[in-house]
Amino acid sequence: MKSEMHVAALWRYPVKSMLGETCQTADVDRRGVVGDRMFAVRYADGKFGSGKNTRRFRKIDGLFEFSSAYEDGVAVVRFPDGSAYRIDDPDIDTALSNALRQPVSVTREGSVPHFDAGALHLVTTDALADLQRRSPDLTVDARRFRPNLVIDSAGEPLPDDDWIGKTVTINDVSLEIVDLTERCAMVTFSQSELPAEPGMLKSIAQHRNLQFGVYADVRTPGRIQCGDAVIVAGD
Secondary structure (H helix, E strand, O other): OOOOOEEEEEEEOOEOOOEOEEEOEEEEEOOEEOOOOOEEEEOOOOOEEEOOOOOOEEEOOOHHHOEEEEEOOEEEEEOOOOOEEEOOOOOHHHHHHHHHOOOOEEEEOOOOOOOOOOOEEEEEHHHHHHHHHHOOOOOOOHHHHOOOEEEEOOOOOOHHHHOOOOEEEEOOEEEEEEEEEEOOHHHHOOEOOEOOOOOHHHHHHHHHOOEEEEEEEEEEOEEEEOOOEEEEEOO
């Protein structure tokens, strides 16, 4: 089944739970967008910094005040005060510990991915528009949901709700949609110029059963560009 859908935006987050970077082109391998969430902030007990507490993750306030991007192939972390450290700078752990007021280090991904769930996270423009209609007093913005791909869904009514188990083809990349994305309090946090939205999670719980967006696994690696056509197929 072909559609008029296309890739509206591409995002990559070099350090988990920090702000990331937009990309015009992204290479995708079996793991996901190359370089995405390759690094994480780690506590001494081995848990990774996140916006929530789980078996593997621990909530660290303030991570959204930092941003990360690749420069000449090396991840660079920008601090709230404007300073920047390359990920391989021997002083970055001390600087982060001082800024976050607790002992932490930056670690590269090992045998277990830093992802919460699927390799790629997708949201659609129609799902965003629907949530905005249902929550007119909130600022609904794709950046709140930290997607890898924003799909312009061409007016289809909430297509991502019906994508589980289907194949999404983008250029030479093939994805399998594996699950809906359960949201947490991170969608309420302020980031960049977006204000905090304490009511966002409540709205998603009320209108979407706490689920917004979808996770995908990569079946065929390749390259994705903004503007690429998106084709969804499957029963």
